[in-house]
Amino acid sequence: MIKKIPLEHILFLDIETVPLTPSFEDLEPASQILWEQKSKYQRKEEFTPEEFYDRAGIWAEFGKVVCISVGYFTTKGGQRSFRVTSFHGDEVTILKDFKSLLRDHFNQPKHLLCAHNGKEFDFPYIARRMVINGITLPYKLDLFGKKPWEVPHLDTMELWKFGDYKHYTSLKLLANVLGIPSPKEDMDGSMVRDVYYEEKDLDRIVTYCELDVVTTAQVFLRLRNEELLMEEEIKKI
Template identity: 50%
Template sequence: MLKNLNIEEVLFLDIETVPLAPEYNDLNEKWKQLWENKMKFQINNDEPAEVLYDRAGIYAEFGRIVCISAGYVFQKQGELVFRVKSFTNDDEKVLIQNFFNAWDAFSRTGKRRLCAHNGQEFDFPYIARRALVNNLVLPKIFDIAGAKPWELKDRLIDTLQLWKFGDYKHYTSLSLLCELFNIPTPKDDIDGSQVAKIYWEENDIGRIAKYCEKDTLAVANLLLKYKGNKIIPIENMEVA
């Protein structure tokens, strides 16, 4: 697969998500009970559901998307360049629809694949689920409910799944793989655990988008490394 993969046919993406409400106590009683039920089955510890609410953003039922960054690789004056655009909006429906519109335009140019790190278990289904919640029509590439992994391999690329080599138990973070492959990750401003605070308390979506954009470049560089190619330096990232 990697040998014949044309890197310029791939759209790389990363999403940032936050809990639906700033604090647990902002939920109504029904949603509090639903969150407590979710945590009872998901986590085996004695911590109250209220304490665990900062994890709500990772679940599409209890969180929402605040940023999708998407980028692609192309040749410019003999060098590989990465162009990235972020989609942000306080109205999640508008945000996702704008991304879908961009994907439609991108795919019409012959670029027909999506790539994310842990995309199979997080980014791809999260986008699809939140699109349905917002009454949006799924593009064909995201209409994957019930699909088998081998039915998706020509459309969706997951750098984590490629690293697993069939090992279903093994999770490796993007940051660890970047360190392993000597891929610079100049994300010295924030980390993922701070996104909700920055969104809800500081209202700084630009800072979140910048963080997300660098992740898309890291995913692109990881795939380039898998193929045995040179990586794209941060100086060759263009923000649309």
């Protein structure tokens, strides 16, 4: 079925997130208590709330978006290309700019959003942060009242599950087993918090995020048994 979806109708995306504040001590006292309660089951007895706070970015209630990278296919004169761009910096600006992209260019029923583990992380995270920041949800993220087949989301991890709900496969592992050339990454997701707060190197995070968008598109192509993107087909805009 996925071979029937025109590639031009899909917006591929990835997000990078960090804790709301550089450290646990920077949280308001009430938020510190709530974090202790929220993280209790994940950290168990192995970590204190303070020690576990560097992972707070994975929860929308205690994290924020620092980058959304997107990519989409275009065909001109029979030549395929994959265009990649990013929204980064202030979270409210990121979310509003991303919403504008959806509104202006990906607002038709035929348009779909695609991310790796997007249904569990990227899509709900963006939606929650929009609500927290007082931004009205765009149609593509407002799922209230939609039937499952009306949700305009694709997830490469879900496609790889083939109905196995217990199975988790990272994007890096999936790319490896599908024979997709590994991009030259100098970081991984566990490093984003330190790169953002300690090194203050947002450009490095943006590059990492964009590489994941390209890899997600490559995985989608392999799932369709189509030719992978060549380096010259990938355009940064």
